[in-house]
Amino acid sequence: MAFPTQSKYIIIGAGIHGLSTAYHLALELKARGKGNGADILVLDKSGISAGATGIACGVIRNNYFQPAMRELMAHSVKVWESDAEAYSYHPVGYMQISSESMHEDVATIHQQQQAIGYKSSFIEGEKDCTKYMQAILHDWQAQGITSVLHEMPGGYANNTKAMYGLADKAEAEGVRIMSGVKVTGFDQNAEGSIKAVETSKGKIETEYVVIGAGPWVKQFWEMLEMPKSIDIKNAQTGEISTDIPMWTYWSLQEGTLGVDPKLQVTNDGEMPPVIHVDTDAPLYSDEDGSLITDKMWGIYYKPDFHFGGIQGGAAPFIVDKPADEVAVDPYGPESPEFIVGVEFAHMWVSALAHCQKRFSGTMSKFKNEPSGGIGAFTPDSFPVFDKVRDNCYLIADSNHGYKMLGVGKLVAEDICGADSTLLEPFRFSRFAEGKLHPVSNSPFPWS
C-alpha cells in the first residue's frame, strides 16, 4: 500500500490511548453519519504497544483518593468489561491494604465508591483485617494493617495481548495502523491549526490530530511550542507558584518472581485479587533479616501467566535530572539507565514475604531480566486531556493510563462535539485556575 499523503484524522502513538481513541472514534463517526474508520490513520515510530503500554503491569482499579479520577476509572472499568475476551481482561478484583496512616483516606474512597455505585467492601481494625485476608490467603501475615478496601470489579489485563485485541477491533472498523513512521513536526497555519503532519516518510495532510505519545509527550509539547514551565495557583491562599517544570520523569520499578503463578491461588484455588499494600511497618530482608526500611513503603502484585510468575512493583522514584537531560530512548527494558536492579529485587521479594509466608525463601527465583521503565508526569501528577489547538487533542495521562481504556472513548466523543464532563477536571487550565485535585497520603504519585 502506498504511503498516504492525506488522512482526515491522524492519531500519533499506537499505545492504549492512541488505539482506544482510533477504535472509538471510528464507532463514533459511523454512529453520527460523519465518516468511519477509513478516515483514521494511526502512526507509530515503532509499533503497537512499543511504549509504556507494552511494559505495564496492567493493573485496573478504581482506588483513587481524587473523586474525578474515581469517576473516570469507573467509566474505564465498564469499557474493559464490555469485551473482556478481546481485551484479555481478568476481573479478579483489587485490594488496597493499608496501615493506619492511610486509614482515613481509604475510608473516604470507600464512602465515595458507595455513592457512585462501585462495588467494594471496607474492613477496619487490625484483627478483622487479618481475619479477612487469611480467609482468602491463608498465609497472610502482614502486621499493622488496619484497613482493607476490597474492590470487586477491576483486576488486570495482559498488556500487549489486550492491545492486539484492541488493534484488531480498530482495523475491523477500517482504521489503518502504520508502524515505523516517526512524526517529526507539524505544518501549522498562522492561527496554529495543524494542516499536515511531517513524518520520517513524508508529509501527510490532515484535518485533526490526536497525540497519545506516552513518555514521549514532552517532544510533542515542544513541537507545539507549549510552555516548558508553568505557574500554578493555590486555590486556598491565592498564592501563585511560578516557573514549575511542566514535565518530570519517574522511574517505575517492576519485576517478576519466576515461580509458578499458581503458587498464588486463593484458599479456594481461584485466582486472587490484585494485592496492593501500603504500610509503615518496618520491612526486613527475607535473606538476612537486616532492616530494609522503617519508612512508609508500598508494593503491588498478582499471579500472571503472561509474565510467567508473580508480577508487580514498588513505589517509583523521581528521575533526578531536568527533563531536557532525560533520554526516553531507548525505552523500557532496552534502556540501560532505567531498569530495575538487585536493590529492587531484594526489597520487593522481601515485601512479598512480609505479606505472605509462601514467598519466603524465593529470592533466587526473581527473574533477572531487564524490566521497568519511565513515565512523564505533569506538575500535579494527574493527566492533561485537552485540546491544545483547535484541531489537536493531547492525551497526556501522567502515567496513570493502562487502566484508562475508556479515555479514548471519551476523547472520541469530545472530538465529535459532546463535551465530556468526566474529562473536564483534567484540562490544562486547571494549573492557572488552581483547580487542582486533592492529595492523598499514599507513597505513590498516582493515588
Ligand SMILES: Cc1cc2nc3c(=O)[nH]c(=O)nc-3n(C[C@H](O)[C@H](O)[C@H](O)COP(=O)(O)OP(=O)(O)OC[C@H]3O[C@@H](n4cnc5c(N)ncnc54)[C@H](O)[C@@H]3O)c2cc1C
Ligand atoms: C513499568 C510500567 C508499569 C505500568 N503499570 C501500569 C499499571 O499496572 N496500570 C496502569 O494503569 N498503568 C500502568 N502504567 C502506566 C501506563 O503504562 C501508561 O500510562 C500508558 O500505557 C500510556 O499509554 P500511551 O498510549 O499514552 O503511551 P505509550 O504506550 O507509551 O504509547 C506511545 C506510543 O507513541 C509512539 N511514539 C512516540 N514518539 C513518536 C513519534 N515521534 N512518532 C510516532 N510515534 C511515536 C511510541 O512508539 C509508543 O508506541 C505503567 C507504566 C510503566 C512504565
